Amino acid sequence: MKTIRGRIITGCTLGAMLAIEALVMGCGRHADQAASSARAVAVPVAQVGAAPGAGARPGDSTASGQAIASIDSLPPEIAVSTSDTLITPGAVVEITALGSEDVTEVALSDGLGKRQPFTFDSTAKSWHTYYRVPMKIRGDRFGLAVTAKNGANRWRRVWTFLEVRADEVQVDH
Numbered sequence: 001m002k003t004i005r006g007r008i009i010t011g012c013t014l015g016a017m018l019a020i021e022a023l024v025m026g027c028g029r030h031a032d033q034a035a036s037s038a039r040a041v042a043v044p045v046a047q048v049g050a051a052p053g054a055g056a057r058p059g060d061s062t063a064s065g066q067a068i069a070s071i072d073s074l075p076p077e078i079a080v081s082t083s084d085t086l087i088t089p090g091a092v093v094e095i096t097a098l099g100s101e102d103v104t105e106v107a108l109s110d111g112l113g114k115r116q117p118f119t120f121d122s123t124a125k126s127w128h129t130y131y132r133v134p135m136k137i138r139g140d141r142f143g144l145a146v147t148a149k150n151g152a153n154r155w156r157r158v159w160t161f162l163e164v165r166a167d168e169v170q171v172d173h
Contacts, residue, residue, distance in 0.1 A: 078148040097127040102150040
């Protein structure tokens with residue numbers, strides 16, 4: 001009983017440490033974004049709901065006694081690029097995603113209630129969709145979330161940010 005409780009606490013501690021590390025590493029990426037505003041940047045977001053070591057067999061462990069992640073417990077990998085990073089309201093942007101082989105579904109969300117699926121191009125081995133930029137955008141930067149899922153219902157979300165032409169922005173009144 002003590003061993004199981006110790007492993008759960010160790011797993012939770014490891015998960016918290018990884019989350020903190022991801023936040024710290026993410027902050028460094030944002031500094032790079034500010035330096036280069038003319039390109040799309042994908043920022044990974046930690047997966048929610050995956051227990052440390054989920055999917056690992058009971059006997060799998062490292063020398064320190066921590067569980068080894070199995071293939072089924074890992075989220076898919078995804079990288080996103082856009083056809084244009086400097087956008088105008090009303091324009092159409094092509095978004096392409098390259099995913100690991102276990103990706104079964106990719107979807108785009110703009111935070112405004114629009115969610116649309118990507119389609120898989122088997123010859124290019126990539127996922128594609130088109131997005132129409134809203135006419136009214138607040139600010140000079142616009143973020144789109146791209147989420148990839150695999151067959152084990154694990155997911156990874158990355159963000160791509162587009163720069164809005166300052167003279168084209170319409171302000172909500």
